[in-house]
Amino acid sequence: MPDSNGMSQHSVNEAITWTASEIVRRIASGAVSASEIVNAYLGRIENVNPRLNALVLPMFDGARSAATAIDAARARGEPLGPLAGLPFTVKEAFDVAGTPTTMGLPSRAGHPAAGDAFLVARLRQAGAILLGKTNVPQLLMGNESQNPVYGRTNNPWNPDRSPGGSSGGEAALIAAGGSALGLGSDIGGSIRLPAHACGISGLKPTSRRLTMTGHARLYPGQEAIWAQPGPLARSVADLELTMQFLSTPEQTAIDPGRPPVPYPPSAAVELNRLRIAAYTHNGVISVSPALRRAVREAAAALRDRGAEVEEWEPPEMSEAWRMYLGILMADGMAGTRRGVRRGEVDPSIRQMFFVGAFPRWLVSGISVPLFGILGQRHLAQLARSMGHVTADGYWKLVEESTRYRERFLGALRRDRFDALICPPDALAAIRHGSGRYLADALSYGALYNLLGMPAGVVAATRVRADEQSDRPLSRDLVERTALRSEHDSAGLPVGVQVAAWHWREDIVLRIMGALEEHFKATPDYPASPAI
Numbered sequence: 253m254p255d256s257n258g259m260s261q262h263s264v265n266e267a268i269t270w271t272a273s274e275i276v277r278r279i280a281s282g283a284v285s286a287s288e289i290v291n292a293y294l295g296r297i298e299n300v301n302p303r304l305n306a307l308v309l310p311m312f313d314g315a316r317s318a319a320t321a322i323d324a325a326r327a328r329g330e331p332l333g334p335l336a337g338l339p340f341t342v343k344e345a346f347d348v349a350g351t352p353t354t355m356g357l358p359s360r361a362g363h364p365a366a367g368d369a370f371l372v373a374r375l376r377q378a379g380a381i382l383l384g385k386t387n388v389p390q391l392l393m394g395n396e397s398q399n400p401v402y403g404r405t406n407n408p409w410n411p412d413r414s415p416g417g418s419s420g421g422e423a424a425l426i427a428a429g430g431s432a433l434g435l436g437s438d439i440g441g442s443i444r445l446p447a448h449a450c451g452i453s454g455l456k457p458t459s460r461r462l463t464m465t466g467h468a469r470l471y472p473g474q475e476a477i478w479a480q481p482g483p484l485a486r487s488v489a490d491l492e493l494t495m496q497f498l499s500t501p502e503q504t505a506i507d508p509g510r511p512p513v514p515y516p517p518s519a520a521v522e523l524n525r526l527r528i529a530a531y532t533h534n535g536v537i538s539v540s541p542a543l544r545r546a547v548r549e550a551a552a553a554l555r556d557r558g559a560e561v562e563e564w565e566p567p568e569m570s571e572a573w574r575m576y577l578g579i580l581m582a583d584g585m586a587g588t589r590r591g592v593r594r595g596e597v598d599p600s601i602r603q604m605f606f607v608g609a610f611p612r613w614l615v616s617g618i619s620v621p622l623f624g625i626l627g628q629r630h631l632a633q634l635a636r637s638m639g640h641v642t643a644d645g646y647w648k649l650v651e652e653s654t655r656y657r658e659r660f661l662g663a664l665r666r667d668r669f670d671a672l673i674c675p676p677d678a679l680a681a682i683r684h685g686s687g688r689y690l691a692d693a694l695s696y697g698a699l700y701n702l703l704g705m706p707a708g709v710v711a712a713t714r715v716r717a718d719e720q721s722d723r724p725l726s727r728d729l730v731e732r733t734a735l736r737s738e739h740d741s742a743g744l745p746v747g748v749q750v751a752a753w754h755w756r757e758d759i760v761l762r763i764m765g766a767l768e769e770h771f772k773a774t775p776d777y778p779a780s781p782a783i
Contacts, residue, residue: 263292267284267288267289267292268292268293268296268429268430268432269429269780270432271432271485271486271487271489271490272335272338272432272433272485272487272489272490272493272494273489273490273493275289275337275338275339275432276334276335276336276337276338279322279326279332279336279337280326280332280336282326285319285323285337286318286319286320286322286323286326286336286337286381287316287319287320287323289319289337289339290315290316290318290319290337290339290381290383291316291319293339293383293429293430293431293432294312294315294316294383296428296429296430297310297383297384297425297430297431300408300425300428300429300430300783301425301430303406303411303783304405304406304408304421304424304425304428304430304783305387305402305403305404305405305406305421306386306387306405306406306415306420306421306422306424306425306428306430307341307383307384307385307386307387307421307425307430307431308344308384308385308386308387308401308402308421309344309348309351309352309384309385310383310384311348311351311382311383311384311385312383312384314382315339315381315382315383315384318376318381318382319337319381322336322337322379322381332379333377333378333379333380334378334379334497335375335378335379335380335493335497336378336379336380337379337380337381338379338380338381338432338433339380339381339383339431339432339433340375340380340381340382340383340431340432340433340434340435341382341383341384341385341386341422341425341426341430341431341433341434341435342369342372342382342385342386342422342434342435343385343386343388343418343419343421343422343434343435343436343437344356344385344386344387344388344402344421345388345392345418345437345467345468346368346369346371346372346385346435346437346466346467346468346481347365347366347367347368347369347372347466347467347468348365348368348369348372348382348385349364349365349366349367349368350364350365351364351365351385352364352365353365353468354399354401354402355388355390355391355392355399355468355470355591356388356389356390356391356392356398356399356400356401356402356598357390357391357399357400357401357591357592357593357595358400358401358595358596359592359593359595361401365466367466368466369465369466369467370463370465370466370503370506370507371435371462371463371466371481371498372435372466373466374497374498374500375435375494375497375498378497380433383430383431386405386419386421386422386424386425386431386434387399387402387403387405387420387421388417388418388419388420388421389417389418389420389598390597390598390601391470391588391591391592391598391601392417392418392437392439392442392468392470393417393418393470393588393601393604394417394418394598394600394601394687394688395414395416395417395441395445395682395687395690395691395693395694396414396416396417396420396600396682396684396685396687397414397415397416397417397418397420397421397424397446398598398684399598400595400596400597400598404684405420405421405424406424406684407424407449407450407681407744408424408427408428408450408781408783409427409450409451409681409743409744409745409778409781409783410681410743410744412683412684413449413681413682413683413684413744414449414681414682414683414684414687415427415446415449415450415681416445416446416447416448416449416450416677416681417442417445417446417687418436418437418442418446419434419436419437419438419442419443419446419454419484420446420449420450422434422435422436422446422484423436423446423447423449423450423452423454423484424446424450426450426452426484426485426486427450427451427452427486427780427781428781428783429780432485432486432490433483433484433485433490433494434483434484434485435481435482435483435484436454436481436482436483436484437464437467437479437480437481437482438454438456438479438480438481438482438697438701439470439471439477439478439479439480439580439701440576440580440694440697440698440701441456441676441677441694441696441697441698441701442479443455443456443482443484443709444456444676444677444697444707444708444709444747444749445676445677445694445697445709446484447484447676447709447711447747448676448677448680448709448711448745448746448747448749449677449680449681449682449744449745450681450745450781451711451714451745451747451778451780451781452484452485452486452711453484453485453486453487453488453490453491453708453709453710453711453747453764453768454482454483454484454485454491454708454709455482455483455491455495455706455707455708455757455760455761455764456480456482456700456701456706456707456708457480457481457482457495457499457706457757458480458513458704458705458706458754458755458756458757459477459478459480459701459704459754460478460480460507460509460510460511460704461480461499461510461513461515461706461755461757462480462481462482462498462499462503462510463481463503463506463507463510464478464479464480464481464507465503465506465507467479467481470587470588471580471587471588472587473587474579474580474582474583474587476579476649476650476653477576477579477580477653477701477702478701478704479701481498483495483498487768488708488710488761488764488765488768489765491708491761491764492517492518492761492765495515495757495761496515496517499515513755515757516755516756516757516758517758518757518758518759518761518762518765519762520758521758521759521762523554523557523558523559523762523763523766524557524558524559526554526559526560526670526671526759526763527559527560527561527562527668527669527670528551528554528559528560528561528562528669528670528671528672528673528763529561529562529563529564529566529664529667529669529671529672529673530547530548530550530551530561530562530563530564530672530673530674531547531563531564531565531566531672531674532544532547532548532674532675534566534569534570534573534674534695534696534699535569535570536569536570536573536633536692536695537630537678537692537693537695537730537734538678538723539675539677539678539679539696540678540679540680540715540719540720540721540723540738540741541719541720541721541722542680542713542714542715542716542719542720542741542746543675543676543677543678543679543680543746544675545713545719546675546712546713546746546747546748547673547674547675547748549712549713549770549771549774550673550712550748550767550770550771551673553766553767553770553771554673554763554766554767556770557766557770559763561673562667562669564667564669564672566660566663566672566699567656567659567660567663568656568659569695569699570633570695571656572653572656572660572695572699572702572703573692573695573698573699574633574636574637575649575652575653575656575702576653576695576698576699576701576702577634577637577638577691578612578636578637578641578649579646579649579650579653579702581604581608581637581638581639581640582640582641582645582646582649583640584608584609584610584611584639584640585604585605585608585609585640586608586640588601588605589605589608599688600687600688603688604638608638608639608640609639609640610639610640611639611640611641612637612638612639612640612641612645613639614639615635615638615639616635616636616638616639619631619632619635619638620632620635620636623635626727627726627727627728628728628729628730629728629730630692630728630729630730630731631728631729631730633692634691634692653702656702657702657703657704660703661703661753664753670752670753670756670759671750671751671752671753671756671759671760671763672750672751672752673748673749673750673751673763674696674748674749674751675696675748675749676696676697676709676747676748676749677693677694677696677697678690678692678693678695678696678734679693679734679737679738679741680715680737680738680741680744680745680746681741681744681745682737683736683737686733686736686737689729689730689733690730690733690734690737692730693734696749697749700749700751704754705751705752705753705754706751706752706754706755706756706757706760707749707750707751707752707760708749708750708751708760708761708764709747709748709749709750710747710748710750710764710767710768710771711745711747711768711771711777711778712746712747712748712767712771712777712778713745713746713771713774713776713777713778714742714743714744714745714746714776714777714778715741715742715743715744715746716742716776717742720738720739720740720741720742721735721738721739721741723735723738745778746778748767750763750764750767
C-alpha cells in the first residue's frame with residue numbers, strides 16, 4: 253500500500269539500499285522522483301535516529317524544498333546536476349550556512365556559519381541534497397562520538413558499542429540506512445575507524461588532495477600532519493563517484509598549497525599487475541583474531557584475482573606512532589584548551605589537558621619509569637609522547653617524521669610494492685567509555701596520516717563467536733580494557749584497510765572494490781545492522 257509519499261513501504265525499504273549511482277540514474281530517468289527518495293531517507297532517519305543519536309542537526313525542510321526544485325526542473329526539461337537528488341549528510345565539523353560548527357563545544361553552539369564549506373557547496377552545486385549534520389567527539393578528539401552539546405552516538409550494530417570517531421555519527425547513520433553518502437574528515441583514522449566499526453567503506457585521500465576550507469580548525473598552524481576530508485558510503489563505487497566531484501581544479505584557487513594533481517579513475521588499474529604488502533601487527537598493540545582473519549582472507553582473495561601479495565613488516569611502526577602523537581601534542585594541547593574557554597569538557601579530554609600542561613621531559617621522566625614498575629607498558633609508551641616541548645623539540649620531531657617517511661617509502665620501493673593491506677584498528681567497535689584507554693588501537697590508521705598516503709577501509713566480515721579474543725590476561729590497563737571490549741563482540745563488523753603511494757587513490761579504490769566483491773559473497777559480510 254502506498255504511503256503519503258507515493259511509494260509503497262516495500263519501495264521505501266528498497267530505495268534506501270540503492271547505491272548513489274542508482275539513485276542519481278533513477279531520478280534522472282524519471283523512474284522515481286527526488287522527493288520520493290528524500291522522503292524515504294527522512295522516514296528512515298526518524299525511525300533509527302532516536303536509537304542512534306547520529307544526526308544532530310536536521311535540515312529536513314531545506315531537503316524537501318531542494319527535492320521539490322529538482323523535480324520541477326526535470327518536469328520543465330531542464331538539465332540536472334550530475335548528483336541531482338542524492339541525499340547526503342556531513343560531519344558536524346564542516347560549515348553549513350545557518351548552522352553552528354561546534355566540535356561539541358557549548359561556547360560555539362550559538363554561532364551559525366555564514367556559508368558552506370567548499371566541499372559541501374561543491375556537492376550541493378552538483379545537485380546532492382543535504383539532510384543534516386552528524387555527531388562528533390568533543391574537539392574531534394577521540395575514538396568515541398560524544399560531547400556535551402549533542403550527547404552520545406550509538407553503534408547501529410550494538411547500542412552498547414561506539415561507532416568510532418571522529419566521523420562516528422556519519423558512519424552510524426549511513427550504516428543504518430539514514431544517508432546515502434557522507435562527508436567526513438581524518439587526521440588519525442577519523443574516517444576509517446568509524447567505517448570499520450560500522451561496517452561501511454570510507455576513504456582518506458592523499459594529504460592535501462582535498463581542501464579543508466570551511467572545516468573547523470583543530471590544530472591551527474600545525475602543518476606536519478594534514479587532516480583530510482573524504483567520503484563515507486555503503487559501497488566503494490560511491491566513494492569513487494564522490495571523489496570525482498570533490499577533487500576539482502577549482503580548489504587550487506582557494507587553497508594555493510594544494511598541488512594540482514589530476515584525480516585518476518580506478519577502472520584503469522590492472523589488479524593482476526599489482527604487488528601488495530600485507531601485515532597484521534605493528535608492534536604497538538596486537539589486533540583481535542577477526543581482524544587478522546579479515547586481512548588473511550583479503551590477501552587470499554587478491555591472489556585469486558591475479559595480484560601478487562606478500563607478508564611484509566613496515567619499518568619501525570611503534571616509533572612512527574610516537575612521532576605522530578608527539579607532533580600533535582607538541583604544544584601541550586594549549587591550542588585545544590583555548591578552544592574550550594572554560595566550558596564543559598569531556599572527561600577523556602580533561603585527562604589529556606592535565607598531562608599536557610607539564611613539560612614532556614617531566615612527564616616522561618616521572619611517568620615512564622613509574623608505569624614500567626607498575627607493569628603498564630602501553631601507558632609508559634604513551635607518556636613518552638605527552639607534555640609540551642620547546643620549538644626546537646617540535647622541529648626535531650618534524651625532522652624525525654620526514655626521515656621516517658623517507659625510510660618507509662624507500663622500503664616500499666625496494667620491495668616493489670604498489671599498495672598495502674592491514675587492519676584499520678586493533679579492535680572491533682569498542683564499548684562506550686573505554687576509548688580513553690585505547691588510544692594505541694588507533695596506531696594502525698594514524699600511520700598513514702603521518703605518511704600522508706591515501707588509505708581506505710572496506711567492510712569485510714563480522715566477528716565470529718569462536719574468535720572474539722585470544723588476548724592473554726594482563727595487569728596492563730590497556731590490555732585489560734581491550735580484552736573487555738573483545739568479550740561479547742560476536743557479530744560486530746570488521747573492515748580491511750588499504751593504502752597506496754601518494755596520489756594513487758585509484759589503486760586504493762581498485763583494491764577496495766575487488767575486496768568488496770569478494771566479501772559480499774561470504775556469509776559473514778556485514779550487509780546491514782538489524783536496528
